[in-house]
Amino acid sequence: MERFFLELDPPEEAMRSWPHVVVVGGGFAGLKVCHALARQPVRVTLIDKRNFNLFQPLLYQVASGLVSEADVASPLRQMVGHAPNVQVLLGEVVDIDPEARQVLLNGQHLGYDQLILATGSGSTYFGREEWRSLAPPMKILEHADEIRRRLLMALEEAEQTRDASQRAFLQTVVVVGAGPAGCELAGALIELMERAVRREFKQLRPSDCRVILVDLVDRVLPTMAPELSAAAAGHLEGAGVELRLGMKVEEICPGCVRLIGAVGVTELEAATICWTAGVRASRLGLLLSEHTGCAVDRSGRLVVEPDFSIPDHPEIRAVGDLCCYAHTADGKPLPGMAGPAVQAGGWVARDLLARLCGDTIAPFRWLDLGSMAVIGPWYAVADLRGLHLTGRVGWIVWALAHLAFIPDTENRIALFSKWMWQIATRQRTALLITGRPDQHIGVDVGLFRATRPQRSG
Numbered sequence: 001m002e003r004f005f006l007e008l009d010p011p012e013e014a015m016r017s018w019p020h021v022v023v024v025g026g027g028f029a030g031l032k033v034c035h036a037l038a039r040q041p042v043r044v045t046l047i048d049k050r051n052f053n054l055f056q057p058l059l060y061q062v063a064s065g066l067v068s069e070a071d072v073a074s075p076l077r078q079m080v081g082h083a084p085n086v087q088v089l090l091g092e093v094v095d096i097d098p099e100a101r102q103v104l105l106n107g108q109h110l111g112y113d114q115l116i117l118a119t120g121s122g123s124t125y126f127g128r129e130e131w132r133s134l135a136p137p138m139k140i141l142e143h144a145d146e147i148r149r150r151l152l153m154a155l156e157e158a159e160q161t162r163d164a165s166q167r168a169f170l171q172t173v174v175v176v177g178a179g180p181a182g183c184e185l186a187g188a189l190i191e192l193m194e195r196a197v198r199r200e201f202k203q204l205r206p207s208d209c210r211v212i213l214v215d216l217v218d219r220v221l222p223t224m225a226p227e228l229s230a231a232a233a234g235h236l237e238g239a240g241v242e243l244r245l246g247m248k249v250e251e252i253c254p255g256c257v258r259l260i261g262a263v264g265v266t267e268l269e270a271a272t273i274c275w276t277a278g279v280r281a282s283r284l285g286l287l288l289s290e291h292t293g294c295a296v297d298r299s300g301r302l303v304v305e306p307d308f309s310i311p312d313h314p315e316i317r318a319v320g321d322l323c324c325y326a327h328t329a330d331g332k333p334l335p336g337m338a339g340p341a342v343q344a345g346g347w348v349a350r351d352l353l354a355r356l357c358g359d360t361i362a363p364f365r366w367l368d369l370g371s372m373a374v375i376g377p378w379y380a381v382a383d384l385r386g387l388h389l390t391g392r393v394g395w396i397v398w399a400l401a402h403l404a405f406i407p408d409t410e411n412r413i414a415l416f417s418k419w420m421w422q423i424a425t426r427q428r429t430a431l432l433i434t435g436r437p438d439q440h441i442g443v444d445v446g447l448f449r450a451t452r453p454q455r456s457g
């Protein structure tokens, strides 16, 4: 069995006897594990299907052309590859054999002594997978590119369209899901559309720009305090976002979203439809559950032990969005957020090192730093463990927290300067129409997509 690094040369003599820790996923949790294990007496192999770490909280800024892809992503080799005991491998882990202690990637088996799974989560359409191509989610860089591409293509087409109702259709966006990602996206898109249309398009009227935010729940940001929801809703509406809350998406077809709620059925016609409504754990969760009998929750997250291990497999741990960790003070599972993922990654690495020395460390305690959402330039809402902030103060706290979390110094500087530039000038520089969406979304979505639904009668 391959017990060392996947490499042509054997590891340095001194490293051969060190335990081999395989980390799958270089997101918030996996990267933290690797940083904590760098230059420690373990051999670490980090496997990721992408060669970069993605800062998902700022994806909406890529989708709305405020920043570009490289501002929110950092190559994993640059982040951890320089540590002598960390090897980075590009590949997707497609199977795990807990008995043989091996993972399968790129057609090869790789053995491990300790396995840390940090493969995060994806989006779900609650059984309506056919909606995916019509309403792209916002989980990976290509999704954000695709949302930006669809919106900009629609605006370009609108600029050349004589029919006023078709122009209005092309200038309409529906965002499904009024959690932080949906609110941030809606706020950024209305700002982008109104500004761009006012200054740079000659045939379009800003008053025809519509961004409609839809959710089944009757308030935006439902996990935050009601007064913060109200403040965010007020700001969004003031910026021009239309809220359709307490309404369920019943159907999505090309250019149309059908909602059903207490007031009956509503049909929204929109050239651009985005989906931020559902989260499902990475499929490695279900796979491991089938192999080990470990329970998963409704979102497919592995229900883990107090040390993040899988029952009967102390050598396998799951952290971040992939795990359901309910050993908290109030018994509520850790939220699927960056903070808990980073804290869990750091704790698991420390625990692993301590156990190798025959030591133990204090049990995992999650420090809840709160949550926040940015709704527009200079406006954010923040719930910091009971301290509620809104407006400009909220924005400053949001900006500082995000800059602190960004793992790369160059990106930190680039983001800060772009935010300041945008606030000063209201300009966005990353408004490029790029990409071949069929590579990522599975369908060809060219200009024809922006056709209004055909009505009979």
Ligand SMILES: Cc1cc2nc3c(=O)[nH]c(=O)nc-3n(C[C@H](O)[C@H](O)[C@H](O)COP(=O)(O)OP(=O)(O)OC[C@H]3O[C@@H](n4cnc5c(N)ncnc54)[C@H](O)[C@@H]3O)c2cc1C
Residues within 6 Å of the ligand: 024, 025, 026, 027, 028, 029, 030, 047, 048, 049, 050, 052, 053, 054, 055, 056, 057, 058, 059, 060, 091, 092, 093, 094, 118, 119, 120, 121, 138, 139, 180, 181, 282, 284, 319, 320, 321, 322, 336, 337, 338, 339, 341, 372
């Ligand atoms: C649009 C959006 C906005 C968000 N905003 C916020 C916010 O404002 N604040 C906040 O705290 N949280 C936010 N989150 C949530 C936060 O990003 C996640 O909770 C966090 O990324 C989880 O970290 P993770 O390490 O578990 O997974 P991820 O960061 O998702 O990393 C998973 C990694 O695993 C890799 N991978 C997956 N499967 C495999 C495989 N089979 N083989 C190899 N590699 C694999 C992926 O390529 C990825 O690099 C947001 C999420 C999204 C999508």
